[in-house]
Amino acid sequence: MLKRFLGLQWKSFYRAASFKTEIWFKILMGIGALWFILVFLGMGFGSYIMIKEAGIGDPLRVVNQYMIYYLAFDLVLRYMLQKMPVTNIKPLLYLPIKKSKVVNYSLGKTVVSFFNIMHAFFFVPFSVVLIMEGYATVSVIGWHLGFMALIFINNFINVMVNNKDSVFYVLAGLFLMAGISQYYQWFDITLYTQPIFDFFFDVPWTAIVPWLLLISLYFLAYSYFKKHMYLDGGLATKQSEAKTENLDWLNRFGNLGTFLKNDIKLIKRNKRSRTAVLTGFFFIFYGLLFFTGAIEVYESPFWSMFAGIFVTGGFLFSFGQYVPSWDSSYYPLMMSQNIRYKEYLSSKWYLVIIATIISTILATFYLYFGWEAYAAVLVGAIYNIGINSYLVLWGGAYVKTPIDLTSNKKAFGDKQAFNAKTLLLTLPKMLLPIIIYAAGHLLVSPLVGYLCVALVGLLGFMFKNKAFKMIEGIYKKEKYKTLLAYKQK
Amino acid sequence: MITAQNLTKTYTQTVLNIDHLEVPKGQSFGLVGNNGAGKTTLFSLLLDLIQPTTGHIINNDVQVDQSEAWKPFTSAFIDETFLIGYLTPEEYFYFIGELRGRNKADVDALLSNYEDFFHGEILGQKKYLRDLSKGNQKKVGIVASFIGNPEVVILDEPFANLDPTTQIRLKGIIKDLAAKEGVTVLVSSHDLIHVTEVCERIVVLNKGEIVKDIKTSTETLKELETFFGG
Numbered sequence: 273m274l275k276r277f278l279g280l281q282w283k284s285f286y287r288a289a290s291f292k293t294e295i296w297f298k299i300l301m302g303i304g305a306l307w308f309i310l311v312f313l314g315m316g317f318g319s320y321i322m323i324k325e326a327g328i329g330d331p332l333r334v335v336n337q338y339m340i341y342y343l344a345f346d347l348v349l350r351y352m353l354q355k356m357p358v359t360n361i362k363p364l365l366y367l368p369i370k371k372s373k374v375v376n377y378s379l380g381k382t383v384v385s386f387f388n389i390m391h392a393f394f395f396v397p398f399s400v401v402l403i404m405e406g407y408a409t410v411s412v413i414g415w416h417l418g419f420m421a422l423i424f425i426n427n428f429i430n431v432m433v434n435n436k437d438s439v440f441y442v443l444a445g446l447f448l449m450a451g452i453s454q455y456y457q458w459f460d461i462t463l464y465t466q467p468i469f470d471f472f473f474d475v476p477w478t479a480i481v482p483w484l485l486l487i488s489l490y491f492l493a494y495s496y497f498k499k500h501m502y503l504d505g506g507l508a509t510k511q512s513e514a515k516t517e518n519l520d521w522l523n524r525f526g527n528l529g530t531f532l533k534n535d536i537k538l539i540k541r542n543k544r545s546r547t548a549v550l551t552g553f554f555f556i557f558y559g560l561l562f563f564t565g566a567i568e569v570y571e572s573p574f575w576s577m578f579a580g581i582f583v584t585g586g587f588l589f590s591f592g593q594y595v596p597s598w599d600s601s602y603y604p605l606m607m608s609q610n611i612r613y614k615e616y617l618s619s620k621w622y623l624v625i626i627a628t629i630i631s632t633i634l635a636t637f638y639l640y641f642g643w644e645a646y647a648a649v650l651v652g653a654i655y656n657i658g659i660n661s662y663l664v665l666w667g668g669a670y671v672k673t674p675i676d677l678t679s680n681k682k683a684f685g686d687k688q689a690f691n692a693k694t695l696l697l698t699l700p701k702m703l704l705p706i707i708i709y710a711a712g713h714l715l716v717s718p719l720v721g722y723l724c725v726a727l728v729g730l731l732g733f734m735f736k737n738k739a740f741k742m743i744e745g746i747y748k749k750e751k752y753k754t755l756l757a758y759k760q761k
Numbered sequence: 762m763i764t765a766q767n768l769t770k771t772y773t774q775t776v777l778n779i780d781h782l783e784v785p786k787g788q789s790f791g792l793v794g795n796n797g798a799g800k801t802t803l804f805s806l807l808l809d810l811i812q813p814t815t816g817h818i819i820n821n822d823v824q825v826d827q828s829e830a831w832k833p834f835t836s837a838f839i840d841e842t843f844l845i846g847y848l849t850p851e852e853y854f855y856f857i858g859e860l861r862g863r864n865k866a867d868v869d870a871l872l873s874n875y876e877d878f879f880h881g882e883i884l885g886q887k888k889y890l891r892d893l894s895k896g897n898q899k900k901v902g903i904v905a906s907f908i909g910n911p912e913v914v915i916l917d918e919p920f921a922n923l924d925p926t927t928q929i930r931l932k933g934i935i936k937d938l939a940a941k942e943g944v945t946v947l948v949s950s951h952d953l954i955h956v957t958e959v960c961e962r963i964v965v966l967n968k969g970e971i972v973k974d975i976k977t978s979t980e981t982l983k984e985l986e987t988f989f990g991g
Binding site for chain 2: 514515516517527530533534537538541542601602603604605607608609610611612677678755756758759
């Protein structure tokens, strides 16, 4: 039976329409996974020595101190990215398979997820280093097993609270507060959690406690899913009460207003698009890494240009690059209704432009870091409006991944970003402004560098009609391929 | 009104092959055929959602794969991909209305004609389209295709998923459209009884080719049943 389940799983994986697309994507996915593994391995092997050299105490204790944040962050990441086991259960419901088997399999599947295995790349080498450094072997094993259980506990917590946004945001908020209050030394949560983690080492057999917890959590999840395995129970999709909205004030924009109204509803009412907006918002603060000098590598002035692009372009990148996939679920309607491509594209363009302007205004606080910081932001905005807004729409024509608006899974790291053409298009998006700036900066002065980038942006803005014509042509050319791709969910 | 000439569509196999087909203005045109006969393919070609391998379709002097000028007078409901899931039915109707140059009052006036058809389950329900049942979604899509006085209305399997009461009402609506308002209505269906009741002309597709082209009469149903039964 298990073999058959695994067979189904494998088929659903390699027969997925999206899987057959780009070899590029597979390669990059591989590189991405490898990068993660390397980072974790590096952390595993390196952190012992790094902490020791930093002289902030016994490496194991230091790691234990911050482990609570590690676990919290893991939980947040899982909540946002890890897929839930309930999908694909429906067709199995009425078949002669015991429910307990289906549930066990679904839950078991989450155990072998990359989100769990990833941690082994940190914990295994770290434990090995500890033993080699002369820590008691039994103690290290106890500690190791304890954390292994905790990671899996996270796995099942995520399974249980999945889709309960309220619970998630409260928890995430609490951890954020804990982090902030620790930074300002109001309250230190690690004082209370570190002893627990230390215990796994000091008294190795206590590692059995998280394992017991894990087992009971598994059974809890098991009975929960078994009880709720009905179409109107756990497998039902959530419905929210709908409210008809007018947004009549947008009517003054004519046809464009019609689309803008729709796009605003699209953003407001769908989980996936809300995430895109949120991502865009967080990008505003991305510049803090550069301008506060928090990270040394970022201190070169060329990076500030990079920051400028990102600070104002968050929405542009997170939303814009998925045009037209946002409309994928009803693309045939858009293509057969009385709609001209130009109007459709303009509305998306305006949306991106408005968001860029709002980001620029919100980012005024960068003035605090000096005029140069805000100049980078401002110039970044001009470049985003003048050049990048076209480039994302252009790239969008080649993005043929249908988007499931109601689900947040795959919101990041979707394969779309990794097809060869969109990848090539990111070069002018990010590198070109840096190069232009660097040229101006090195040849004359920083100010001239900024002026050059702004000038390129303004030029792009002036050729709007021409750019639109070209993009429209590409969209038309790709129309049939796009329609076909959106049909395959 | 609509002319198809040398129209073929080939993937690995030829799924549609029509030498010549002409649908005059104001005709209620029925398309029947088994699964895979090419009904949806033909409709998709009509809406320029796929490209013909050879030949072309001319809709009111506009070649559909060359110009977009057919869009203002043509409307369709093929499947749920013609609905915008995150809108309420009202918002969806107004959206389509705006695209077709109709204001709210116009759309409201049109909708009031379909109160019977909606059976109190569509308007004012505080539900998004994605949360409506399949049948109710279909009602929304069908009525939306009547907005803006289109000259050509294309409905793929409009009777499937509808309850009997609604099916009967829909038949009345389609007949009226063609007879009273001169709208060219193209309907496909698996239900021979419905089509023969609604359409003046019935074309049978089999493996992509037109095998029968009948002017509907009292014997038509019998003829079709023999064809599909034998």
